[in-house]
Amino acid sequence: GYIDLSKRRVSPEDVVKCEERYNKSKAVHSIMRHVAEATQTPLETLYQQIGWPLNRKYGHSHDAFKISITNPDVWNEVEFPSESVKKELTHYISKRLTPHPTKVRADIEVTCFGYDGIDAVKDALRTAEANNTPETQIKVKLVAPPLYVLTSQCLDKAIGIQMLEEAIQRIEARIKESGGGCIVKMAPKAVTEHDDAALQELMEKRERENMEVSGDESMSESDEGVPE
Numbered sequence: 001g002y003i004d005l006s007k008r009r010v011s012p013e014d015v016v017k018c019e020e021r022y023n024k025s026k027a028v029h030s031i032m033r034h035v036a037e038a039t040q041t042p043l044e045t046l047y048q049q050i051g052w053p054l055n056r057k058y059g060h061s062h063d064a065f066k067i068s069i070t071n072p073d074v075w076n077e078v079e080f081p082s083e084s085v086k087k088e089l090t091h092y093i094s095k096r097l098t099p100h101p102t103k104v105r106a107d108i109e110v111t112c113f114g115y116d117g118i119d120a121v122k123d124a125l126r127t128a129e130a131n132n133t134p135e136t137q138i139k140v141k142l143v144a145p146p147l148y149v150l151t152s153q154c155l156d157k158a159i160g161i162q163m164l165e166e167a168i169q170r171i172e173a174r175i176k177e178s179g180g181g182c183i184v185k186m187a188p189k190a191v192t193e194h195d196d197a198a199l200q201e202l203m204e205k206r207e208r209e210n211m212e213v214s215g216d217e218s219m220s221e222s223d224e225g226v227p228e
Helices: 012-039 043-058 061-068 072-077 083-097 117-129 157-177 193-223
Strands: 102-111 138-144 147-154 181-190
Touching: 012 043, 012 061, 012 083, 043 061, 043 072, 043 083, 061 072, 061 083, 072 083, 102 117, 102 157, 102 193, 117 138, 117 157, 138 157, 138 193, 147 157, 157 181
Parallel strands: none
Antiparallel strands: 102 147, 102 181, 138 147
């Protein structure tokens, strides 16, 4: 009979889950094949002794591989065909699956026209870095008043975005105490090298504009008192 293999009747959620599982299996197979070739071990043996047992315990061996990077206990119940297989597999997993930090960024405008002025702005911005740890840090960079950029690098993008959202909340709360305000120009999100280049270009442009304004002011001051 005819079997309809189209995705039309499949829910979007199921499509995502199936594609995710397929990509995981593809990555695992690539790793297993590499280890099989490097150690001259039959691929089926690796699946029988490593891949399939991890699938049963962790839902997918790809998840077990990622966990093993920070928790080697994953391997305690695995019977490796040889020590060379264990060494090659753990080394290759570390090389292939170790996550790379994701840079997240938010753009905000912070102003205060009250008595405390710039001091209130500085004080509010310091609260963004109040919860910094050696592992997770938020940095505040001035583009040109009143525009500031918050950045952080995290292995987990969601955690990085949450950190910046909480930092913005602290800034808003502190600056409002002094009668100022905070406007989010770009909500926290993961950024690329292209975004960084665009930001650098904007900062250089603002710096040139400020220098031109300063030059005009100096010229105006030197003209004062000059007889016509």
